[in-house]
Amino acid sequence: MRFPLLGVFAPVRPAPPAPATPGDVLARAEDVRVLLGGRPVLDGVDVTVRAGEVLALVGPNGAGKSTLLGALAADLPVTGGVIRVHGRPATDWSAAELALRRAVLPQSASLSFPFAVEEVVRMGRAPYAGTPLEDEDDPVVAEAMARTEVSGFAGRPFAALSGGERARVALARVLAQRAPLLLLDEPTAALDLRHQELVLRLCRERALAGDAVVVVLHDLGLAAAYADRVAVLRSGRVAADGPPRRVFSDALLSEVYDQPVEVLPHPRTGAVLVTPRRDP
Incomplete structure (x- = not known):
């Protein structure tokens, strides 16, 4: 006769989250501060990530874009404030539970x-x-x-x-x-023109399907063309947050990037174009 082993249980696998409704908040940074090497990299950042949206994080080198993405992914501990994923502090989720809720693309893959x-x-x-x-x-x-x-x-x-x-x-x-939350760090950096457009179209498709997509971009033209919202970071703070048509302006971008910038309507479609000002 065989007897069942007492106290031996199969591990319980966490269940995937219920499908999100467009507009649901899937991640949020609340007054987030991050110190790296004793230096403040993020200083009081508030950002909301919603289902059905592409949110582009833009800004000059060292502004804190990748750090913010790492914090939203719960891969980087915050010094102050809180990161929430699906309504709960990110630290309350196990690694297995997080893996069902967010997927992360780092800058380089090896x-x-x-x-x-x-x-x-x-x-x-x-x-x-x-x-x-x-x-x-x-x-x-x-x-x-x-x-x-x-x-x-x-x-x-x-x-x-x-x-x-x-x-x-x-x-x-x-x-x-x-996962319903996609966090992509410079996914177009190594790509040719065709595949840059392919990747951003995939981001739009995932958002239209109900996912939330956060993407770090250096190309302001791509951000203007594909993002529902942009968060412009400068020196560890959010300088502006909103739709590209409202946020992108000559004055703001010229100040943030310390480079004269022109924001123009596309001659055929009226879409926002961003280009450095190059005087003869």
Whole structure:
């Protein structure tokens, strides 16, 4: 006769969050302060991230954009204030629970082992291991690779790819994670013109599907074209926050970037164009 082992339980896997409604607050920074090396990098930052929106974080080098993204991801501890993810302080979530709620794309992607491209993308499905959603891994991975145009080299080693190809594979991993909050740090930095547009279109598509997307960008033209809102950071503070048409102005951007900037309407569409002022 066999007796069940007392006190032995299967681990309980956290459940994915319920689908968000457009406008729901999925992340919030409240009076957030961060010190790095004894230096204040963020100083009293308030930012709200809503489902159905693309929020672009822009500003000059050293303004605190990547630090703010890391804080929103709960990857970087804050010195003061609070980061909330899905309404709760980020520190209240376990790592497994966070993995179901937010997906993070860092500035650079590097791996120590010779993983193939498809294996890297499949890493995004790790939060669903041992759950019924694991059955969706194959179609989700295939879709993410197709959307980022990396299916053609699925079997190649990740380390053998160009910088732009690696960036797209890393984005595919984030998309495969299917988290409702996407946090992307300079996803277009290594990409050519075509793939910059592809990545920002994917951001818009995810927002239209109900996700919240936060993206760090240096290209103000891309931010104006694709973001619902922009937060302009300067010296660790938010200098302006709102729709690009309202926030982007010659005066503000020239002051923030310490460079004369012109904000113009596109001659055909009227969309906002941002360009450095280059006098003859």
